[in-house]
Amino acid sequence: MRFDLDDDQRAVRDGIDSLCRSAWSPASARRHGAGDDDAAALWRELVAAGWPGIAVAQAYGGQGLGTVELTLVCETMGRALAPGMFFGNAAVAALVEGAGDDDQRQRWLPGFASGEARGALGSLQPDGTGLALDAEGAAALVLVGGGRAMLVAAGDCQLEPAAGVDLTRRLSSVTLTGGTDELRGDLGTALERVEVALSAELVGVAQRALDLALDQARSRQQFGRPIGAYQAVSHRCADMLLDVESARSAVLAAAWTADHSPQALPFAASVAKVSAAQGAWRVTTASLQVHGGIGFTWEHDCHLLLRRAVASGHLLGSPEAHLDRVAAARGLGGAAAVPTAQ
Amino acid sequence: MDLSLTPAELEFRDELREWLAANRPGPEPGDTEAAIDHRLAWQRTLFDAGYSGIAWPREHGGRGATQMEQAIFNEEMVRARAPAPANIIGLVMGGPVVITRGSDEQRARFLAPILSGEEIWCQGFSEPNAGSDLAALTTSAVQAEGGWVVNGQKVWTSFAHRARWCMLLAKTGDDQRHRNLTFFILDMKQPGVEVRPLRQATGDSEFNEIFFDNAFVPDENVVGAVGDGWNVGITTLMFERAGLSAASALAIQLKLDDLAALIRDRGLQDDRSLSRRLAALVIATETMRLNGYRGLTRIIEHGVPGPEGSIAKIQWADINQRVGELAMDVLGGAALLADPVWTRWMLRARANSIEGGTSEIQRNILAERVLNLPRMR
Numbered sequence: 001m002r003f004d005l006d007d008d009q010r011a012v013r014d015g016i017d018s019l020c021r022s023a024w025s026p027a028s029a030r031r032h033g034a035g036d037d038d039a040a041a042l043w044r045e046l047v048a049a050g051w052p053g054i055a056v057a058q059a060y061g062g063q064g065l066g067t068v069e070l071t072l073v074c075e076t077m078g079r080a081l082a083p084g085m086f087f088g089n090a091a092v093a094a095l096v097e098g099a100g101d102d103d104q105r106q107r108w109l110p111g112f113a114s115g116e117a118r119g120a121l122g123s124l125q126p127d128g129t130g131l132a133l134d135a136e137g138a139a140a141l142v143l144v145g146g147g148r149a150m151l152v153a154a155g156d157c158q159l160e161p162a163a164g165v166d167l168t169r170r171l172s173s174v175t176l177t178g179g180t181d182e183l184r185g186d187l188g189t190a191l192e193r194v195e196v197a198l199s200a201e202l203v204g205v206a207q208r209a210l211d212l213a214l215d216q217a218r219s220r221q222q223f224g225r226p227i228g229a230y231q232a233v234s235h236r237c238a239d240m241l242l243d244v245e246s247a248r249s250a251v252l253a254a255a256w257t258a259d260h261s262p263q264a265l266p267f268a269a270s271v272a273k274v275s276a277a278q279g280a281w282r283v284t285t286a287s288l289q290v291h292g293g294i295g296f297t298w299e300h301d302c303h304l305l306l307r308r309a310v311a312s313g314h315l316l317g318s319p320e321a322h323l324d325r326v327a328a329a330r331g332l333g334g335a336a337a338v339p340t341a342q
Numbered sequence: 343m344d345l346s347l348t349p350a351e352l353e354f355r356d357e358l359r360e361w362l363a364a365n366r367p368g369p370e371p372g373d374t375e376a377a378i379d380h381r382l383a384w385q386r387t388l389f390d391a392g393y394s395g396i397a398w399p400r401e402h403g404g405r406g407a408t409q410m411e412q413a414i415f416n417e418e419m420v421r422a423r424a425p426a427p428a429n430i431i432g433l434v435m436g437g438p439v440v441i442t443r444g445s446d447e448q449r450a451r452f453l454a455p456i457l458s459g460e461e462i463w464c465q466g467f468s469e470p471n472a473g474s475d476l477a478a479l480t481t482s483a484v485q486a487e488g489g490w491v492v493n494g495q496k497v498w499t500s501f502a503h504r505a506r507w508c509m510l511l512a513k514t515g516d517d518q519r520h521r522n523l524t525f526f527i528l529d530m531k532q533p534g535v536e537v538r539p540l541r542q543a544t545g546d547s548e549f550n551e552i553f554f555d556n557a558f559v560p561d562e563n564v565v566g567a568v569g570d571g572w573n574v575g576i577t578t579l580m581f582e583r584a585g586l587s588a589a590s591a592l593a594i595q596l597k598l599d600d601l602a603a604l605i606r607d608r609g610l611q612d613d614r615s616l617s618r619r620l621a622a623l624v625i626a627t628e629t630m631r632l633n634g635y636r637g638l639t640r641i642i643e644h645g646v647p648g649p650e651g652s653i654a655k656i657q658w659a660d661i662n663q664r665v666g667e668l669a670m671d672v673l674g675g676a677a678l679l680a681d682p683v684w685t686r687w688m689l690r691a692r693a694n695s696i697e698g699g700t701s702e703i704q705r706n707i708l709a710e711r712v713l714n715l716p717r718m719r
Contacts, residue, residue, distance in 0.1 A: 001351065001410055002344050003632070003639045009343060068343055217715055229716040231702070234709035241708055242653050249632035256345050271628045323621040324614070330602040330624075332617035 003252070005072070012054075012065070013072040019045060020080035026301045029081040029168035039083040039134070046086060046115065053113030056093050060109035067193055067258040070094075071200035071251055078204025081304060084134035084169040085118060087201060091194040092119030092142045095149055098190025099183040104151060111139055121194075122174055123315065124150060130174030133315075135159055141174065142183070144191065144316065149183040152176060166311035168304055189262060192269035195316050196254045199276035202312050203247045206280040209287035209305045210240045216291050227290075236286050243279035250275040267329070270322035277313035284309040345635075347414070354411050355418060361391060362422040370425050374547065378428055378504055385427035385459035394457040395433060402441055402453050409642050413635070416589030420596065431501065432456035432463035434586070435578045436509055439525075443566045443574050452507070452527065464505035466496040466528070466552060467575060474703050476511070477519045477572065481554060483512040483526065489560040490514070492528065495553050498697065502550035503537045505530050510559070511575050514568055523571035525578075527563040534558065544689045579699065580651060587634030587654035594627045594661055597687070601665065604684075605672050619668050623661060630657040649711040652704035659694035659701055666691045 005013065023045050028038040046052060055070040056062025070090060077086055093112040096104055096119075111117025117139035122132030124145030130152075132141050136159060141152045156178030164171030183190075217228030217237055227233045254272035257264050284306040288295040295302040313319065327333035347355065367384050370377050388394050397412035398404020407415075419426070427433060437456045440448050455461035472479035481494025492512055502508070508528045515522040530537070534557030539547040566574040602620055610616055637650050666688030670677040673684060695701040709715045 001347055001635065001639075003636045004643070005343055214713055214715065226716045228709070229718050231706070231709075231718060234713075234715045234718070235702070235705040237713055237715060238656075238705035238708035241713060242656060245636075245650075245653060246626075246629035246633055246657070249636050250629050252343065252636075253345060253632050256343055260346065267628075271625050274622070274625050275629050320618065323618045323625075326621035326624055327617035330599070330617075330620070331606055332602055332611050332620060333614060 003249075005068075009069060009072060012069045013076060015049075016051065016073045016076045019049065019051075020076055020082060024080050024082050026081055026304060029083070029304065032083050033167040033170065035170075039085060040137075042082065043085050043115070043118070051086065052089050052115035052118070053093075055090060056109055056113040057097060060097070060105065060113050062093075062109070062113035067196060067255040068252065070197055071255040074197045074200035075204040075207070075248075075251070078201030078308075079208045081168045081205070081208070081301075081308065084121070087197065088121040088133050088135070088138070089115065089119045090197060091121040092140070094193050094197070095142050095144070095183055095187070095190045096151065098193065099149060099185035099187040100151070101185065104181065104183065108140055108151070122172075124148065128176070130157070130176070131162065132159070132172050132174050133169050135172045135174070136170065143174065147187070149187050149191075151181040151183055153178070156180065164311065166307045168308060169311070189258075189265060191316065192254075192265050193258050195269050195273050196251060196258060198312055198315060199247070199272040200251045200255070202276035202280040202309065203244065203251050205305050205308050205312070206240075206244045206247060206276075206283040209280075209284040209302070209309075210237070210244050212301065212305075213237055213240060213287040213290040216295075220292075233290055236290060240283045240286050243275075243283050247272070247275040247279040267326065270317075270326050273317060274319045274322050274326075277309075277319045280309035281306075281313055351408075351410060351414060354407065355414050358393070358415060358418050359422075361393075362418060362424060365391070366422050366424050377425075378501070381425050381428035382459050382462075384425055385429055388427055389458045394427065394459075395437065398437060398441065398453075398457070402437075402449060403457050409638060413588050413638055416586060417592050420589045420592045423596070427459060428501075428504075429456055429459045429462045431465055431509075432461070432507075435465060436463040436507070436527075439509070439565060439574060439578050440527075443525075443577060445562075447562060448527070448565065455506075461506040462501050462504050463507045463509065464499045464502045464530070464550075464552075465578070466499055466502075466508045466510040468498045469495060470497055474700055476575070477523070479511060479513060479523070481510070481512045483510075483514050483524060483559065485514075486558075489558055489563075490524075490526065492526070492534070492554045492557040492559060495551060497540065497551050498549045499552055500549055502530070502552050503539065508535075508552065509578065511571050514571070517569065520572040521569055523575070524568050525565040525571040525574035526559045527565060528554075528557060528559050529563075532557055543692065544686055587637070587651075587658065588631050590654075590658050591627050591631035591634060594630075594658075594665065595624065597665060598624055598627065600683075601669055601672065604669070608672060608674075610672060616668070616672060619664075619671075623664055623668065626657065626661050626664075630654055630661065633657070649707050652699075652707045652712075655698065656701050656704050659691070662687075662691040662694045 023042050032039045053062030054065050058064040089112055096108050112119045120132050120135035120138035120141045122130040122141050122143045124130055124143040130143040139154055143150045158175045158177055159172040162171045162173045217233050218226055220227050250272040254268035257268040288302040291302055294300055324333050370380050395404030396407045396415045397409050400406035440452050469479045483490040483492045508530050510526040510528045511523050514524040534555045536553040538551045540549045540551050541547050634654055669684040710717055
């Protein structure tokens, strides 16, 4: 057993990290959320370098790398507060590849893999409408909810901008105007892989919040010393580290499990989602507190991270639904346990 | 990255499982002294089968296996619900310190009886006025003909009344903090050493106080250099924290299975609040296991344990305490009655955030040595 990245995996992480650092910043994230098209340039760079197809099978034009590599990209993107194009496209590709039929794969995967016909992810609301992330300009959407996944071509739906909590991703409400196509394969496993990728983004968000808190704890002086010298602050930072590292361990293990030990994926995915969603909430809120007044201003990035943590934490299966699933495996929680990935 | 066991690791595990199925000892006696005898016999059985000192080098009498195999061994012992060997302190701390910091003579003298369990070791670090602030200890060692004369008091020493050797940290000079301590191996069987049991909040007496009244340590039992005891002691504590967390996590998962059974037995399986608390503990414990294996990979690749072991120590204490609290809530009105399993667990867990370095000290270590935050002192 060796629980650490190998050299190729480090190269993947370093490659996407340098692209994000040069092409994206929290300022870009704000402009993207406000409607400017900074993200189009980022997407073009990602496409030019071949990133959209990283985890898509080679038969469909992807690189065929594993879920571990996919989560490394997602974590880095989360840390950069990158928009939802990469995640949405990778998620939809994983759903079509894992739960679609051969026709659906042939039709859509090559475009998702090259990035030329982008996919976007959304949730299916009980009233039959959808809420989608960064869906403008996408060729197709997959809406997930109620244990089903509906594949919708861009021409068969209408998008209206919706006011989202997360200011770094554009939210659209989706009205279906034409036909939909259901993904009827093993949706559970495919969704678990997507939840692991989403959890990886949350690890990146939490890591960024911790990094900012550490800068503040070292530089901000009160009562004549850096606030990080006070245990009320430093112990809070230690707890943030515990949350970040625990969620990172859980996500890496779940990603490896998805590729090598799929029968163990349901539990591993629940551990990853609960650790990442709850951990990112604790860490982003603690970071705002460590920052004090400046952390509560509109201009500071603390609220962007916190908003992302809330929004992504409640996308797909909620932490509570995953807790119920883990309990149900032990004969607890009653018969009507909430299904995950609503 | 590869989370599966290698063929060699699988072979080691399967062989061990088979051996454990055939050789696992019966239930441990309730009486403390009888339990130590039981564990001594168990250590002898392990030793005879070549399962003592799994990751110790062969030249020092160990099995010469990898750290990963040591962790697999620890997990399998827990899975088989086998007790820890009696000389756990010697195996986990004493031996590794003698191997890494001791002299050839010390290795020749001390290692073999640690492995066989013939000589039990205890740890004399904490004092009544030096707990978290270990460098403030006052037990002194003064140079005399051929060795050192020790006076003072130590507390919270497990197995002291049965131990032959004590890993003793004592003050050997008036120089600045951290440079005036020396690490000794002190013979417990001498007139200047008195051991008194210490009764704890649980009512048990797992620990002892040791009083030194002109006790003697010969020069050849100094480990490392005189004045370098702080560094030798820190190495000891890091060995204590390393490599055990995966097995500790498995032990908690087994306890959580018992707690889930208690919830069902009491007809509370539909209580969503209790079941979610249990699930949250199952998940936290799994992250502790995974953190443990990630840390172990780091130890294997970088040689020595690092400060990250503090993460597992904090998690372990926190989870154990929450398990005890949940058990009380599951028992409900019946929690008024002393339960031999769950009341004891609830009480014993309160020491988990104190023993082996308090959770607050662990957070200081993470803040200062991992996060590089400014020191509070």
